[in-house]
Amino acid sequence: MNAKNPKNQDVASHSHFIRRRIEADLASGRVKAIKTRFPPEPNGYLHLGHAKSILLNFGLAKEYGGTCNLRFDDTNPEREEQEYVDSIIESVKWLVPEFDGKALYASDYFDFMYQCAEYLVTSGNAYVDSQSAEDMKRNRGDFTRPGVDSPYRSRSPEENLSLLREMREGKHADGAHVLRARISMASPNINMRDPALYRIKRATHHRTGDRWCIYPMYTYAHPIEDAVEKITHSLCTLEFEDQRPFYDWLLNKLADGGLLQHPLPQQIEFARLQLTHVMLSKRLLIKLVEDKVVDGWDDPRMPTLAGARRRGYTPEGFRRFAERIGVSKENSWIDYSVFEDCMRQHLDEVAQRRFAVLDPLKLVIENYPEGQEELMEAPNHPKKPQMGKRTIPFSRELWIEREDFQELPEPKYFRLYPGNKVRLRFGYVIECIGYDKVTNIVSAKYLPETKSGTSGADSIQVKGNIHWVSVRHARDAEIRIYDRLFKTEKPEGQYDLNADSLKKLRARLEPSLENADMQAVQFERHGYFISDRDGFSRTVTLRDSWATATR
């Protein structure tokens, strides 16, 4: 960790409170190796917020030579589905190359959890409450008033045990009873006022089927899951901070009873990711899919990992992002530009360059013979000769970008306009000699001695450099341009959709794109794109200081 080396800042992992905590635990010998876990509930697709957690947990494990489990927190059969399990495994595999694809399930520990419940009952630490949900709520008290004990709170361990067994055996209706911890109804921390441990719920579980009719609550199940897996550092988000006293209470009781061994897992909370212009509420995400605002969970505009993948965002970019934003307990909003910058940075290194004219305008080179053609040579990457070259056919009629021509140029515009010279990138320098408003054709003459790669190439200096595609050789393709789904900077509640989040264009491409089997490509002067289905999707634009200046 060379946090102080500014040259390596971007790759260097910087200090944060969880790393320090782990280092202290390792140094003191409290744990000999670390073990973390990523515990999603399979009730939706993974999103950008989960990426932070996944990368934190798997990243820390890798960094300190430990391991990390993917574990499904499947304790509520009413909301969980196999489809989500599958998509989650898929996304984690994509994001984390070292992940072996093996998943663990809380539901595999149901027997042990139940055994722990019986122990808590017999040791007087839990009881069966038969109040209605409404009474329980009323008797919990509020922020100012302590709760009052349930009339069932003093049932004997024997009575509690037989009731608990009857609950498990299905002798009681849903909601008739609930198992609660016996802690204190007067605790200033409401989470400690005898929290519910088990509820009766006749629902078919996606893995255990109808074997159970009682299911453990998250509060109760999670600490046990961690302990069973010998997790050392259980990382979760800030809203679980108030739950930590119960987490520790439970684990210590079970350890006292010999059901668990030390060292016990430690819960550590950090701030969840909030990204500007991105909405990460599962409820709203589901709504976007159901309302068909987007084309499914993996729509490239969706902030899901499945969507990010189709959009062309890369795992490496995510890794840089996670490292860059750090980890803290500060409730913060990360600017979307940080995310985009991480992706650009990675894509710049790996993407081959190609020409694509997105908004075509015809250019005719009057002094170039009809029927003649040449092959221009162009590197696949300006700084990586090892990535090779390709050739681009050149002819008299070309497609150029509409925005690369202005009949009446605005100040500082140095692209094509009548009388101005510009280089056709990797080709010739041309001079614009006219524009026909009726046919919409720009005419120019080329300077034969200025061909790229020849000795005369630099005989004429020009400021502008534009890309082009030969009309006769052009390939046609659909290009999808995505923009943010939400207009608001911090879309927390209801959604405020951007009507222009998807634009489809008919573009002209240089022929070498036809058989290209590329993960990511840069269309020069436009941005990074990914080949998706029968066209290309724009992942992210290039930085554009001209656009910023014109704004």
Add this chain to the structure above:
RNA sequence: UGGGGCGUCGCCAAGCUGGUCUAAGGCACCGGAUUUUGAUUCCGGCAUUCCUAGGUUCGAAUCCUAGCGCCCCAGCCA
């Protein structure tokens, strides 16, 4: 209102066993150099100030006290 957290540049975020802090780094922004992508790269600028007010100290972003602000908790959800 009781409890739990958090407050360092427009946005993140180091720093927190007090001095090397007239406070790192990134994003954004503003210059300028190089450039056959108005891209990349490079160089420079960007908090005498660390929520506020007191205090301790030779010395405080770092310690103490009192305020102020924001977030979370009253599901048989996670």
